[in-house]
Amino acid sequence: MSETEKMVPPKSRAGDIKSQAAAWLSRANAGDWSPEDQTRLDTWLAQSTAHRAAYWRLEAAWDEAERLRVLRAPLLRPDMAPDPRSFAQLKIAAVAMVIAMVGAVALFQTQAPTTLRYATGIGGRQVLNLSDGSKIELNTNTILRVGKIAGQRKVWLDKGEAFFQIKHDAAHPFTVMTGDHKITDLGTKFSVRQDGDRLKVTLVEGRARLDSTRAWSRKQSVDLSPGDVVVATTNSLSLLRKPEKALNEELGWRKGLLIFDHTTLAEAVAEMNRYNTQKLVIDDPLVSKLTVDGTFPIHAVPEFTEVAQAVFGLRVETRGDRTLISK
Amino acid sequence: MVEKTPDSKNDGGMPRRAGDAVTATHVKAWFVREVLPLEAMLMHFLQKNWRNKSDLEDFRQDVYEHVLAAAEVEIPERAKPFVFTTARNLLISRLRKENIVPIEIVADLDVLGIAADEPGPDRSLFARDLLRRLQAALDHLPPRCREAVILKRIEGLSQREIAQRMGISEKVVGNYVAEGMCVLADMVYGEQTISRSDA
Numbered sequence: 001m002s003e004t005e006k007m008v009p010p011k012s013r014a015g016d017i018k019s020q021a022a023a024w025l026s027r028a029n030a031g032d033w034s035p036e037d038q039t040r041l042d043t044w045l046a047q048s049t050a051h052r053a054a055y056w057r058l059e060a061a062w063d064e065a066e067r068l069r070v071l072r073a074p075l076l077r078p079d080m081a082p083d084p085r086s087f088a089q090l091k092i093a094a095v096a097m098v099i100a101m102v103g104a105v106a107l108f109q110t111q112a113p114t115t116l117r118y119a120t121g122i123g124g125r126q127v128l129n130l131s132d133g134s135k136i137e138l139n140t141n142t143i144l145r146v147g148k149i150a151g152q153r154k155v156w157l158d159k160g161e162a163f164f165q166i167k168h169d170a171a172h173p174f175t176v177m178t179g180d181h182k183i184t185d186l187g188t189k190f191s192v193r194q195d196g197d198r199l200k201v202t203l204v205e206g207r208a209r210l211d212s213t214r215a216w217s218r219k220q221s222v223d224l225s226p227g228d229v230v231v232a233t234t235n236s237l238s239l240l241r242k243p244e245k246a247l248n249e250e251l252g253w254r255k256g257l258l259i260f261d262h263t264t265l266a267e268a269v270a271e272m273n274r275y276n277t278q279k280l281v282i283d284d285p286l287v288s289k290l291t292v293d294g295t296f297p298i299h300a301v302p303e304f305t306e307v308a309q310a311v312f313g314l315r316v317e318t319r320g321d322r323t324l325i326s327k
Numbered sequence: 328m329v330e331k332t333p334d335s336k337n338d339g340g341m342p343r344r345a346g347d348a349v350t351a352t353h354v355k356a357w358f359v360r361e362v363l364p365l366e367a368m369l370m371h372f373l374q375k376n377w378r379n380k381s382d383l384e385d386f387r388q389d390v391y392e393h394v395l396a397a398a399e400v401e402i403p404e405r406a407k408p409f410v411f412t413t414a415r416n417l418l419i420s421r422l423r424k425e426n427i428v429p430i431e432i433v434a435d436l437d438v439l440g441i442a443a444d445e446p447g448p449d450r451s452l453f454a455r456d457l458l459r460r461l462q463a464a465l466d467h468l469p470p471r472c473r474e475a476v477i478l479k480r481i482e483g484l485s486q487r488e489i490a491q492r493m494g495i496s497e498k499v500v501g502n503y504v505a506e507g508m509c510v511l512a513d514m515v516y517g518e519q520t521i522s523r524s525d526a
Contacts, residue, residue: 012381014388022505029479030486030501049399052351053358053391060359061512065480068461240454 014054020044021054025062067239115145115156123275123299125256133167134174139193139253140275140298161193163254168206177213181232184209190224191251199232204247212237258296265290265308269325276301278318282325287314354398361406362394366516369414376418390414457515464514468507475503476511 024041027033045051120126120138128136130146132153138144142160147153153174166174168187176183178194188206192199201210203224210230211221222230227241242250249259258275260268266288269280275298282288290312296304301323305316308325317324366387373386393413394403403409465473471493478489479500490497 012385014384017388018384018509019505022508023501025508026501026505029504030497032486049392049395050388052355053388053395056355056358057363057391057516058508058512060363061515062480062508064457064515065461065464065476065511067458068465068481069483236458238458 017050017054018058021051021058024055025058029062115147117143117145119143120160122277125253132169132172135165137163137254139163157192157194159194161191161253163189163191163251165189166206180212180234182211182213184211197234199230201230201232202242202247202250203228204251210237252295253298256298258298260292260294260296262291262293264288265292265312265325268292268304272296272298272301272304275299278321278323280305280323280325284326287312287325287327351399353402354395357398357402357406358391358395362391362410363516365407365410369410370517372411372414373418377421386414386417389417393417460515461511464511467510467514472503472506472510475500476507479504479507 024044027037028041045055118126118128118138120140120142122141124138124140124142126138128138128144128146130136134153136144136155139161142162143158144160144162145156145158147155151172153169153172154177155175156177164174164176164185166185166188168185174185176185176192178192178199179197181199183190183192183201186207186209188208189204190206190208191202191204193201201208201224203226205226208224209221210224210232212232222237222239224230227243227247228239229242230237230239232238246261249261252259253275258268258271260271263271266282269282269288273279278301280301292307292311294307305323305325308314309316315324315326317326369387369390370383373383374380377383377386390410390413394410397403397409397413465476468476474493475489478484478492479486484492486497486500489500493500
């Protein structure tokens with residue numbers, strides 16, 4: 001590639017460089033990459049910022065594409081030719097699934113009566129101190145069951161949100177079961193929130209692992225490090241990392257606080273509504289896009305609507321157990 | 328898989344000043360972390376200010392080259408204003424060449440809130456939306472190309488296994504993968520909608 005044309009780019013100069021960069025990157029990932037190849041690539045990269053810009057961009061996207069692995073099973077389309085090997089795998093998977101189902105039924109039958117059920121109502125909060133020194137804090141509108149089988153540490157979060165501070169015990173891992181997933185703790189502080197089919201796990205300290213437990217899918221699992229937030233639904237799983245400040249804000253409920261930081265009014269209202277029977281309703285899409293900052297006690301509905309009135313000049317109207325916010 | 332980390336090996340080959348603290352590794356990490364997530368917004372900005380769509384990719388490449396060249400001397404403190412100022416300047420010099428008066432672009436930077444001192448929620452939005460864009464990228468690939476990319480990146484098969492499975496040569500597998508890499512980058516970085524971040 002000639003460098004002299006840099007200031008007056010002819011058409012598709014960028015496309016050209018992109019193709020070259022892609023050819024390099026594809027070769028580098030093909031599996032027979034020698035030190036000489038690396039030297040040649042290094043030389044090409046050192047030739048111009050143009051090469052570096054194009055190559056780094058493709059490489060970064062290709063690295064990001066690794067995340068697609070969490071979706072392995074659903075991504076394989078029926079239109080892709082299966083080979084004998086995958087049939088064999090399917091058969092093994094089918095056998096394993098039957099065994100798993102039998103196991104699940106057996107477990108369920110023996111365990112159902114041996115769990116203790118804890119529940120909080122709207123706006124409620126409860127702290128459970130377990131005999132092993134672990135602590136669980138239930139947030140509003142939550143149902144959690146604790147297994148009572150000796151030597152096994154297992155809880156079921158059926159609904160709502162809870163924060164876990166778990167005493168590590170390598171011989172007896174602590175497991176949180178949710179609808180479609182299980183979280184295995186490796187000595188950590190983390191929160192789990194179950195909202196319909198949406199699961200959110202936030203890891204504050206230590207390490208944990210999230211596995212999907214759907215019998216029909218291939219196994220998905222993610223290892224979490226501090227700051228990781230995983231949002232999983234039945235068909236998807238995404239991982240992002242949050243700074244400590246954002247984590248603390250999310251866990252404000254443990255101190256009875258809701259902390260908003262550039263939060264849209266729609267999200268803020270949804271959060272307030274989790275804790276209060278007096279429901280806030282926004283009936284204007286433009287209003288829901290406004291953003292709020294601030295800290296509110298979880299029950300401070302009047303203070304919240306006051307801010308809406310005073311700061312945004314919105315109209316607030318209460319009818320029965322609903323409070324309408326509009327322009 | 329074979330390791331490919333050109334950044335860590337060829338620092339010496341990179342054009343930078345002796346004793347300069349900026350290494351190629353730093354520049355690359357900064358570029359990937361701060362600049363690439365701005366691409367959708369950048370493309371939107373370029374698109375609004377330049378009629379001829381076939382020039383957009385060249386503009387983007389130009390912006391990246393200028394930004395990288397500057398970063399290799401000193402990494403800019405705030406990526407966003409730097410990237411968009413560079414883009415604006417490139418547009419203006421191009422417009423001057425074609426004798427068009429570029430008044431609107433200058434105003435436009437303010438509308439986008441780019442001049443303002445705010446890091447913006449771009450990166451967390453970017454991460455949150457990443458999986459969806461990756462899937463969209465896969466959907467955009469022609470079937471054979473998609474198959475090669477899935478077998479390579481998701482299933483982790485070797486080039487030879489993919490070639491055997493698809494009944495094509497390893498070289499063609501390589502071409503499909505290269506094609507897929509381009510589409511992935513364009514969707515992952517280029518497609519991010521800006522409507523949510525400027526609300």
